[in-house]
Amino acid sequence: MDVAYFTTNLLDLFTYYTPITNESVWWFEAQNNGTKNHAIQSICQSERTTAETKLSLFQILEFTFTLPNESLTDIEECLRAYGMTFTATNNSWDLFSFDPFTPGAKKWFTNAIDDNSMMLEKSTNRVCQLYDTVNEINTVLRYLSSDRISSTSCGESVAFRTDPSSPTSVKWFRDQLPEDQIHAIVRLCSREFGTEYLDMVFKNLTESTTNQTTQSVMQMCIKMRDRSISSIFVEYQDSELLALPVVLWFTVQPVSVQLTTIEYLYSGVVFYDATVIYTTQRLWTFFSTCIKHMKSMDIQTGMLELEIRFWEQGYASMPQLNDDYLETINLIWFESQNTTVRLSAVDFICNHPNVNSSVAFNVFRSFWSNAEVMDHSVKLAMAQCPKLWDTQGITLRQLYVFYGGLCFDAVLVVAFVIVWFRFESKNKIGKQLNNRFAIVLGINILSLICCNIVCAFLWRELYVNFNDSRSIAYALLFLIAAIWDLSFLLMSWLRSNSIIQQVWPNSYAAIQAAFMASPFILFFPFITSMVELNTGIGPTPTWGAQGFSGTFMFLLDLILLVTFGKFVMILKQDMNRETAASFVQFQIISRFGAVANSVCLLISINAILRPFVTRFWNWSSWNVDALTWSVVGSVLLRNVVSAIMLGMKWRLYVFHEQRRRQSAKDAVI
Numbered sequence: 001m002d003v004a005y006f007t008t009n010l011l012d013l014f015t016y017y018t019p020i021t022n023e024s025v026w027w028f029e030a031q032n033n034g035t036k037n038h039a040i041q042s043i044c045q046s047e048r049t050t051a052e053t054k055l056s057l058f059q060i061l062e063f064t065f066t067l068p069n070e071s072l073t074d075i076e077e078c079l080r081a082y083g084m085t086f087t088a089t090n091n092s093w094d095l096f097s098f099d100p101f102t103p104g105a106k107k108w109f110t111n112a113i114d115d116n117s118m119m120l121e122k123s124t125n126r127v128c129q130l131y132d133t134v135n136e137i138n139t140v141l142r143y144l145s146s147d148r149i150s151s152t153s154c155g156e157s158v159a160f161r162t163d164p165s166s167p168t169s170v171k172w173f174r175d176q177l178p179e180d181q182i183h184a185i186v187r188l189c190s191r192e193f194g195t196e197y198l199d200m201v202f203k204n205l206t207e208s209t210t211n212q213t214t215q216s217v218m219q220m221c222i223k224m225r226d227r228s229i230s231s232i233f234v235e236y237q238d239s240e241l242l243a244l245p246v247v248l249w250f251t252v253q254p255v256s257v258q259l260t261t262i263e264y265l266y267s268g269v270v271f272y273d274a275t276v277i278y279t280t281q282r283l284w285t286f287f288s289t290c291i292k293h294m295k296s297m298d299i300q301t302g303m304l305e306l307e308i309r310f311w312e313q314g315y316a317s318m319p320q321l322n323d324d325y326l327e328t329i330n331l332i333w334f335e336s337q338n339t340t341v342r343l344s345a346v347d348f349i350c351n352h353p354n355v356n357s358s359v360a361f362n363v364f365r366s367f368w369s370n371a372e373v374m375d376h377s378v379k380l381a382m383a384q385c386p387k388l389w390d391t392q393g394i395t396l397r398q399l400y401v402f403y404g405g406l407c408f409d410a411v412l413v414v415a416f417v418i419v420w421f422r423f424e425s426k427n428k429i430g431k432q433l434n435n436r437f438a439i440v441l442g443i444n445i446l447s448l449i450c451c452n453i454v455c456a457f458l459w460r461e462l463y464v465n466f467n468d469s470r471s472i473a474y475a476l477l478f479l480i481a482a483i484w485d486l487s488f489l490l491m492s493w494l495r496s497n498s499i500i501q502q503v504w505p506n507s508y509a510a511i512q513a514a515f516m517a518s519p520f521i522l523f524f525p526f527i528t529s530m531v532e533l534n535t536g537i538g539p540t541p542t543w544g545a546q547g548f549s550g551t552f553m554f555l556l557d558l559i560l561l562v563t564f565g566k567f568v569m570i571l572k573q574d575m576n577r578e579t580a581a582s583f584v585q586f587q588i589i590s591r592f593g594a595v596a597n598s599v600c601l602l603i604s605i606n607a608i609l610r611p612f613v614t615r616f617w618n619w620s621s622w623n624v625d626a627l628t629w630s631v632v633g634s635v636l637l638r639n640v641v642s643a644i645m646l647g648m649k650w651r652l653y654v655f656h657e658q659r660r661r662q663s664a665k666d667a668v669i
Contacts, residue, residue, distance in 0.1 A: 085313065229264055251290060489556065503566050596645055
């Protein structure tokens with residue numbers, strides 16, 4: 001065994017136990033300080049290991065051995081050259097809670113009981129908490145004390161952990177102080193007992209204590225211990241992260257779940273469920289609180305602290321953004337930096353030749369998630385990035401489409417007012433007020449105006465202000481679309497119900513029932529969008545509901561289109577002098593109705609296909625373009641349909657005016 005072999009194989013020796021591991025451990029322990037420092041320098045100078053691997057190796061050495069101060073200084077200087085920091089173990093108790101059979105743990109334990117006799121009882125009690133049998137406890141104590149301690153009297157506490165429902169355990173629990181009772185409950189909660197069994201045990205133990213805090217911890221344990229990681233961090237977000245239920249939940253989880261939680265929070269995986277990105281400082285505060293709580297309960301934390309240090313050192317060593325720019329790791333890193341570093345990151349994205357405009361746009365969208373607490377200079381730097389104009393150019397043109405739609409709607413309003421009052425001047429007021437078609441047409445045009453306004457607002461929020469948080473405007477868009485669809489169906493029914501009755505006499509009742517059921521189906525996407533906003537679920541149900549309502553509209557449009565075509569053929573076959581006027585009127589209705597329903601078929605197909613494009617919040621370039629143009633196209637087609645229906649109203653007015661004049665002329669003759 002020599003320094004070269006030891007340093008080359010250190011990671012394998014200490015990560016995967018082999019027969020030579022013990023020999024390597026005790027070889028290093030037997031070396032003088034000069035040889036230990038030489039081994040540390042060899043690790044530092046090795047070109048085959050990354051900075052992160054060097055950090056892991058140094059942490060292994062520090063947890064296994066009691067390193068001299070000179071060695072610790074060399075480690076700190078080595079890692080500093082890689083932009084990393086090294087923090088030695090502050091609490092030596094971690095040495096033997098991490099692995100009691102190490103030279104470092106033995107040396108600390110021996111020195112502790114030699115220097116302070118009060119430490120003997122305290123250290124022995126801590127060892128008692130680590131193992132489930134008296135034999136295991138005695139074996140560890142004999143090793144740590146070099147056979148000075150060969151047995152312990154912690155059998156009752158061990159019995160409580162293994163069989164808490166026995167009369168002996170209940171009596172032992174009753175005799176403990178409230179603080180010790182709470183510690184015993186938390187440790188019991190962390191064990192692999194079923195929750196139903198623990199609930200029964202706690203109900204029995206409740207009768208043994210009158211302390212309300214102890215009883216509260218029992219109830220909290222039963223409520224929290226089986227919760228999943230995502231459910232915890234969805235319910236307890238931001239300011240509630242340090243709440244006692246969360247800390248207790250983390251404390252009682254198996255080590256594997258605790259390690260996964262650390263990984264999920266530091267990597268940002270929880271972000272997809274909880275929608276909150278935490279800074280590394282915030283995560284350090286949370287996990288430090290949990291570790292402190294666990295240590296107060298005499299629960300091992302060594303592996304957890306290694307994992308936390310790994311992530312902290314990883315972020316500390318990130319001089320700039322990770323190459324996979326859309327990773328949530330980059331978002332956590334960015335959120336954790338000051339304004340100067342953020343400006344540097346924005347400049348890096350804007351000027352890096354390998355970052356295209358689509359990636360830059362999506363990265364800045366993710367950075368903008370906490371725009372309210374971001375310095376204005378950082379926002380301005382993002383907005384002025386030249387790469388954004390390639391991507392924003394498309395969405396800005398779409399924004400101008402909505403502005404143009406508002407101008408077109410203004411023309412429709414003027415035309416509608418002209419038709420309304422010119423028609424009113426030729427008819428009795430009472431008849432005009434009862435003209436349901438005109439009233440519904442007015443509602444249709446007003447909903448179209450609202451649709452363009454809401455779309456313009458959403459586009460500015462999503463693509464100009466980078467604010468992709470779902471607001472009430474998101475649900476309002478579905479409400480307005482439902483109102484427009486319903487008003488169109490009502491206009492179609494008012495103009496065509498007699499035609500439908502003639503063309504489909506046997507199916508008229510079924511078609512009428514479908515029209516009557518339309519409000520429930522058309523407003524379904526709006527209802528799901530409100531549920532989505534209030535519960536935080538993904539948008540998939542809303543898009544699915546829109547696809548369902550789009551299919552319903554498609555079928556009704558298809559029925560109306562076929563109805564108008566068949567009715568024109570019937571009129572041509574039966575037309576005579578007496579029915580000529582009626583033929584022209586129904587021909588106008590059928591032709592305009594056929595064109596309007598043809599356009600509506602395109603709107604329905606668009607709504608059916610939209611859920612298959614992507615989820616609304618997936619911002620890859622192709623999906624964004626396809627989805628945004630889908631929405632823009634739907635709004636444009638609605639403008640066309642409203643114009644067609646107004647045109648039908650105008651054409652019928654002209655037809656009736658011509659008939660009135662012709663009748664007056666015939667009466668004079």
